[in-house]
Amino acid sequence: MSNSFKRNKKLAIPFLVPSLLVYIIFFIYPALSGLFYSFFDYKGFSRDKTFIGISNFVEALSDKIFWSALVINLKIMFFGGLFIFLLAFVFLIIFQCIGHFKGTIRALLFLPNIISPVAICILWGFVFNQNFGLLNNILTSMGLENLIVPWLDPEHIMGSLIFVIVWTYVGFYFVILLSGVSKIPDSVYESAILEGASPIQTFFKITVPMIWDVFTVAVVYWLITSLKMFELPFSFTGFKPRMEIWNLPIYIYMLGFGRNDAIYRIGYAAAIAVFLSIIVMIFVQISRKLMSRESIEY
Amino acid sequence: MKRKLTIVLLFVIAIAFAFPLAAGGSSESDEEAxxxxxxxxxxxxxxxxxxxxxxxxxxxxxxxxxxxxxxxxxxxxxxxxxxxxxxxxxxxxxxxxxxxxxxxxxxxxxxxxxxxxxxxxxxxxxxxxxxxxxxxxxxxxxxxxxxxxxxHTSCFHYNKAEFEKRGWEIPETWDDFIAMCDELVAEGIAPIGLDNTPLYNAYWFYWFMERICGTGAFWELATDPTGAAWDNPDVLRAAQMVADVSKYFINGWMGNVWPAGQIAWAQGSAIFHLDGSYIANELFDKVDEDFEFGAFPFPAIEGGKGDPASKExxxxxxxxxxxxxxxxxxxxxxxxxxxxxxxxxxxxxxxxxxxxxxxxxxxxxxxxxxxxxxxxxxxxMMYDGLQSRGEWWSTVFYPVDNDLIYGNITPEEFVSRLKADTVAYLNK
Amino acid sequence: MEFRVKKTAKVLCYLVLILWCLIVILSLAWILITSFKTNRELYQEIWKLPSSFNLDNYKKIWDLYDLSQFFLNSIIVVPINVILILVLAVPAAFVLTRAEFRFRSHILSFFIFGMGIPVIIALFPMYFLLSDIGLLNTLSGLSLVYIATSLSFSIFMLHGFFGSYPVELDEAATIDGCTPFQSFIKVVLPLSSTGIITVTIFNFISIWNEYMLALIFIRDEAKRLLSVGIYALQASMQYTGDWVTLFAGVVLALLPLIVFFVLMADRIMDGLTVGAVKG
Structure with missing residues (x-):
């Protein structure tokens, strides 16, 4: 390891301390206070709190809606992730086969990421609309009416939601993976081609292993994002989120902070948030363990 | 070198605290305002x-x-x-x-x-x-x-031009209303247009309860810890009517994400729309020039114990x-x-x-x-005031009401499920 | 790095990409075009061009909804935040990846652990904290919160990028006579520029679009951020159904991001072509 740092350990401190300070004071400390509410029955409008121990946690475990929200979370995480990374890798291979317009294409792929989720939901709301929606229009004009389903009814809405999620976020993961690819020196590829490797072979034998670190980062980040995803599913069904796509963050919001049919149970919301944090950390740890390997020396 | 670091750190802190000066401090003041x-x-x-x-x-x-x-x-x-x-x-x-x-x-x-x-x-x-x-x-x-x-109130909204076209009068009883709906179905026109949102889906059961069982009966259902209120056969009747009326909903309504359904109604794809009176405010700039907003109260139901003149x-x-x-x-x-x-x-x-x-x-x-x-x-009150009991309303009532109106369960199942769920909830 | 592939394969590749990009372009074009319509036009002719490109919606959001003020606030506050996050996160991530000291991996995990916490749970405590130290209703207070909540992801991502080049580089630089700090600036930063740029882009986008904390912690309209303005626009749509104006606001919020992204994209291109490791 770097001798210079071993000798000057004190250097590490000024590099690290400011971040730690800001992080602890303005995030960890409030977050712990918030999670602390989970041991209380607390409404949020006054200081009155009743200590109820672990009742909130116990209640959550037998709460139907908690479990169904969790299932929805997991579906988004699993199917969304599957399609996003599948597509991202496909784009990666394709990208390396073309010569022109790389910058433009990369930019366009990434673009949906920066549009605010509300606008994306309104856009796709119009596309999926069954009376004047674009999708139905296109299918009809191609003579494929029998493929038309009510895209946003209880049966199909998860599929539509996952499709929109994939469409929005695939560009982001593609760019991350691409930045990993960029660090692979050309010399490696050239020697592979000289030895007669096909693009597919090079992809699996060279590209994938060499971007494994970046890939891990991308996967872990997806796990976290998909489990905490709030705005997109929230706005997906107009402004009143339908219960068919209530995931855990939406449920937490409805419990403590919602309006219209607000429930005003901050303590219970906090308990569920604790569970969510634990679930996220479990997945993060598992995936980091599963995917960890030594950096490739080249 | 250490000096360089200190400089950097000071720089950071300086920026961070330049904010209050640049962006103006908190505007708390004690003047009478x-x-x-x-x-x-x-x-x-x-x-x-x-x-x-x-x-x-x-x-x-x-x-x-x-x-x-x-x-x-x-x-x-x-x-x-x-x-x-x-x-x-x-x-x-x-x-x-x-x-x-x-x-x-x-x-x-x-x-x-x-x-x-x-x-x-x-x-x-x-x-x-x-x-x-x-x-x-x-x-x-x-x-x-x-x-x-x-x-605001909630009631049936319609386009007066449509009524004039058919020479219709406002229906006074539920049976009159259904007769009109049947006529529309025979013509191939959707009688009722709506969006699929839990809050509006709940209109139907609430109004049937109001007309059939009277004010306060719905509230009773949600607050009786013994669940005995659910055994009233009129409650089952209300649930049955929800299932019946859903047959007159526009096709594919379940895929209507708000406000797609009400827009479709405003454009004439359905005739009636049950909603709050803010509908005029929401749609006035999206309808054709010859659209005339009309409204009539939820009709009286025969044999209902509720006062037909009770307004929300x-x-x-x-x-x-x-x-x-x-x-x-x-x-x-x-x-x-x-x-x-x-x-x-x-x-x-x-x-x-x-x-x-x-x-x-x-x-x-x-x-x-x-x-x-x-x-x-x-x-x-709207929904008999039950929105103030938000947890029962959205976590207990909504899922079962949605199932009923989607046609996934029978009215009997609706009543028995809600009775059990409500009792469980109230006695938690 | 471009592979030599058969012509048909190449054409297929282009087709797939172009199809996908077309969907993106059309979506954006639709949002843009709709922002020039009136609400009535929107519903009569959803997918067609408006009869006239009126700028009423844009005038409306600029003046009536005061988005011009909010835009200004955002365009100042967000880049500053992004820079501050880098100033804090890059050294921290570097030290947590490349240096050796006790508790290194624990501190790293401590940061990563924060990624799992939904920020909303800290909403009220943050409010009380800011109020207690007098930073409620100030952009500095909001910024401190933004920075604190972005550190987890930034450090995590930088850690991933920092970890993937050989240690020999640090040692080589030290042997060349650089102090650790100099080696940091001259060697590490350029090589991890891609990672830094990625983190910058991400933070810029997420803070630009964040509205909930900004809504609760800032009450003065003069300090309001654009994201809150757009959110208010969208929320009032629940009552007015004024979609076309909302789209004008969305386009407005989108423009700086596109500009920023285009600028950064050039840098990424440079980052991509620069710096293969010399063996």
């Missing part, structure tokens, strides 16, 4: 309306108003402010939202002295200017804490947090704002007024709705 947090988002017609009132108020009284727009999520800003000791002096919004959050815990100031005082121009008592039934929804310990500036009223208006620092200024402002001239300007965007005596000023689009609000008869 009214802190008014508004429900309406900036730019909304009602926000403009409010700003006009504030301008006039400041000019006439010389009292400064600190006005801000937390928007529809106002309670999310109000909650920590109250806990922190910095409650605003005046807020507005839906009465029903304030009931569960603030009203029922006594966190809102009683305004009885305002009500027994005079109107701004001194021509009568403050409370006498209100339509009956609009001021009594927000009460704690027998005292009113809410002053309404806008009233829900209100939006002002409230004053108990810990407000300048409650007198708040009351003064409320008194000022409830002048007829401001109600008239509010109605320009089709929000029905809460004051009596303005019959001549009602715009066409909301004439029918206003007629319902001012008709003779008892008043009941």
């Amino acid at each position: 009214l802190e008014f947090w508004c429900y309406w988002d900036k730019g909304h017609p009602n926000d403009l309306w409010m700003r006009q009132i504030i301008d006039d108020f400041e000019k006439e009284t010389g009292i400064k108003v600190n006005y801000s727009n937390p928007g529809a999520n106002i309670l999310l800003s109000v909650a920590p402010a109250i806990v922190d000791g910095n409650a605003p002096d005046l807020i507005d919004g839906h009465c029903i939202e304030m009931i569960a959050s603030l009203g029922n815990d006594g966190l809102l100031l009683p305004l009885e002295d305002l009500y027994s005082g005079t109107t701004w121009d001194g021509s009568g008592t403050f409370e006498s200017q209100f339509i009956e039934g609009t001021t009594t929804q927000g009460m704690y310990d027998g005292e009113r804490w809410f002053v309404p500036y806008c009233a 009223i829900s209100v939006m208006g002002f409230a004053v947090p108990k810990d407000a620092k300048h409650p007198d200024l708040a009351k003064k402002f409320i008194q000022f704002a409830l002048q007829p001239k401001y109600q008239i300007s509010m109605m320009e965007t089709y929000y029905p007024t809460t004051l009596v005596g303005l019959d001549d000023e009602i715009p066409d689009y909301i004439k029918d709705v206003y007629a319902i609000i001012t008709s003779d008869g008892p008043v009941h």
Whole structure:
């Protein structure tokens, strides 16, 4: 390891301390206070709190809606992730086969990421609309009416939601993976081609292993994002989120902070948030363990 | 080298603290000013309306108003402010939202002295200017804490041009209404247009309960810890009628994400639409020029124990947090704002007024709705007031009600499931 | 790095990409075009061009909804935040990846652990904290919160990028006579520029679009951020159904991001072509 740092350990401190300070004071400390509410029955409008121990946690475990929200979370995480990374890798291979317009294409792929989720939901709301929606229009004009389903009814809405999620976020993961690819020196590829490797072979034998670190980062980040995803599913069904796509963050919001049919149970919301944090950390740890390997020396 | 680091760090800290200077410090001041947090988002017609009132108020009284727009999520800003000791002096919004959050815990100031005082121009008592039934929804310990500036009801909406075309009259009973729906079905036209949202899906069961079992019966269902209220055969009848009426919904309604359904109705793809009276406000700039907004109350049901003349009223208006620092200024402002001239300007965007005596000023689009609000008869709250029991409402009732209206369960299953779930919930 | 592939394969590749990009372009074009319509036009002719490109919606959001003020606030505050996050996160991530000291991996995990916490749970405590130290309703207070909540992800991502080049580089630089700090600036930063740029882009986008904290912690309209303005626009739509104006606001919020992204994209291109490791 770097001798210079071993000798000057004190250097590490000024590099690290400011971040730690800001992080602890303005995030960890409030977050712990918030999670602390989970041991209380607390409404949020006054200081009155009743200590109820672990009742909130116990209640959550037998709460139907908690479990169904969790299932929805997991579906988004699993199917969304599957399609996003599948597509991202496909784009990666394709990208390396073309010569022109790389910058433009990369930019366009990434673009949906920066549009605010509300606008994306309104856009796709119009596309999926069954009376004047674009999708139905296109299918009809191609003579494929029998493929038309009510895209946003209880049966199909998860599929539509996952499709929109994939469409929005695939560009982001593609760019991350691409930045990993960029660090692979050309010399490696050239020697592979000289030895007669096909693009597919090079992809699996060279590209994938060499971007494994970046890939891990991308996967872990997806796990976290998909489990905490709030705005997109929230706005997906107009402004009143339908219960068919209530995931855990939406449920937490409805419990403590919602309006219209607000429930005003901050303590219970906090308990569920604790569970969510634990679930996220479990997945993060598992995936980091599963995917960890030594950096490739080249 | 260490110096370089210190320089960098100092630089960072300097930037971080340059902010308060650059962006201006907190604007807490102790001058006498009214802190008014508004429900309406900036730019909304009602926000403009409010700003006009504030301008006039400041000019006439010389009292400064600190006005801000937390928007529809106002309670999310109000909650920590109250806990922190910095409650605003005046807020507005839906009465029903304030009931569960603030009203029922006594966190809102009683305004009885305002009500027994005079109107701004001194021509009568403050409370006498209100339509009956609009001021009594927000009460704690027998005292009113809410002053309404806008009233809504829910009813069937239709395009008068369509009725004229068919020579139809307003249906007086449910059977008349169904007969009309059957006619439409025979013609191949969808009778009822709607969106798939849990809140609006709940209209049907609520209204059937209201007409068949009467006011308070629905509330009873949600609050009886023994569940005996569910055994009433009329409840089953209400559930059955929900299942029946859903057959008249426009095809594919379950895939209608708000507001797709109401837009489709406004464009003529369905004839009837059950919704709140704000529909005119939401759609007036999207309908064809020859569309005429009409409305009729939920028809009477034969053999129903509910009073057919019972009308739903829900209100939006002002409230004053108990810990407000300048409650007198708040009351003064409320008194000022409830002048007829401001109600008239509010109605320009089709929000029905809460004051009596303005019959001549009602715009066409909301004439029918206003007629319902001012008709003779008892008043009941939207959803029998059950939105104030938010947890039962959204976690227990919604899923089962949705299942019924989607056709996934039978009315019998609806009743038995809800009975079991409600009892379990209430006895948790 | 471009592979030599058969012509047909190449054409297929282009087709797939172009199809996908077309969907993106059309979506954006639709949002843009709709922002020039009136609400009535929107519903009569959803997918067609408006009869006239009126700028009413844009005038409306600029003046009536005051988005011009909010835009200004955002365009100042967000880049500053992004820079501050880098100033804090890059050294921290570097030290946590490349240096050796006790508790290194624990501190790293401590940061990563924060990624799992939904920020909303800290909403009220943050409010009380800011109020207690007098930074409520200030952009500095909001910024401190933004920075604190972005550190987890930034450090995590930078850690991933920092970890993937050989240690020999640090040692080589030290042997060349650089102090650790100099080696940091001259060697590490350029090589991890891609990672830094990625983190910058991400933070910029997420803070630009964040509205909930900004809504609760800032009450003065003069300090309001654009994201809150757009959110208010969208929320009032629940009552007015004024979609076309909303789209004008969305386009406005989108423009700086596109500009920023285009600028950064050039840098990424440079980052991509620069710096293969010399063996």
